[in-house]
Amino acid sequence: MSTIRRAYRQLHDAYGPQGWWPAATRDGVADAWEIAVGAVLVQHTSWKNVLRAIASLEQADATSVAAIGAMERDRLAALIRSAGPPRVKAERLQALTAFLVEEFNGSIDSLLEGVEDRRVAQRRRTQLLGVRGVGPETADAILLYAGGAPLFVVDAYKRRVMRRHGWDDAGAKYDEVATFWRRRLPADAAVYAEAHALLVRVGVEHCRSPRPRCEGCPLQSLLPPGGPLLEGVAEKTE
Numbered sequence: 695m696s697t698i699r700r701a702y703r704q705l706h707d708a709y710g711p712q713g714w715w716p717a718a719t720r721d722g723v724a725d726a727w728e729i730a731v732g733a734v735l736v737q738h739t740s741w742k743n744v745l746r747a748i749a750s751l752e753q754a755d756a757t758s759v760a761a762i763g764a765m766e767r768d769r770l771a772a773l774i775r776s777a778g779p780p781r782v783k784a785e786r787l788q789a790l791t792a793f794l795v796e797e798f799n800g801s802i803d804s805l806l807e808g809v810e811d812r813r814v815a816q817r818r819r820t821q822l823l824g825v826r827g828v829g830p831e832t833a834d835a836i837l838l839y840a841g842g843a844p845l846f847v848v849d850a851y852k853r854r855v856m857r858r859h860g861w862d863d864a865g866a867k868y869d870e871v872a873t874f875w876r877r878r879l880p881a882d883a884a885v886y887a888e889a890h891a892l893l894v895r896v897g898v899e900h901c902r903s904p905r906p907r908c909e910g911c912p913l914q915s916l917l918p919p920g921g922p923l924l925e926g927v928a929e930k931t932e
């Protein structure tokens with residue numbers, strides 16, 4: 695079994711299914727649009743702050759594509775300020791709503807139709823990357839978690855685990871890192887979704903910055919003989 699598959703198995707054995715998406719305000723289940731909103735809002739902030747922002751939108755009865763798109767920018771910024779910087783996030787949300795209206799008649803379901811097929815997923819990804827404020831991590835999170843697209847989300851947690859274990863080039867370009875993981879895991883969107891969630895969890899609980907907490911970490915047995923590699927490439931996000 696490859697090291698990456700072992701890592702996945704050990705994380706899964708230790709933590710169990712993560713049941714992502716983490717920013718679901720209604721009965722623990724997020725719909726596709728809520729996932730997209732959360733994927734934009736979580737850029738450079740925590741899920742806790744995202745949940746507060748989405749709760750504010752719900753209280754204002756302003757969660758739909760149409761409502762967010764039509765809202766005055768300052769008002770939207772005020773509602774989502776917990777996930778700041780609010781004006782930047784408001785602008786990005788409205789860029790996404792404008793894109794959906796222009797290209798998909800305002801329907802996220804139309805955007806996601808057929809994305810289980812990798813070629814369709816890649817086309818939609820390219821379109822999403824043309825939206826202001828949507829980078830590869832955000833686009834892949836939307837397509838994977840809202841649409842079941844076979845895409846792999848790369849983030850700083852993943853790069854940090856890779857770097858400390860000496861797995862491939864943790865500082866490589868986004869798409870190269872995504873390909874590294876996809877090629878070593880079963881070709882299954884559900885596995886990609888679970889793997890991302892598990893790696894976020896190990897990053898939050900153990901593989902922290904600036905120092906890892908390797909004692910008791912599910913990936914401790916996969917460390918290099920001398921322990922984690924702490925020097926090297928700078929962390930990159932999108």
Ligand code: SF4
Nearest residue numbers: 858900901906908911
């Ligand atoms: S905390 Fe240590 S063992 Fe766990 S993933 Fe990070 S480097 Fe590996």
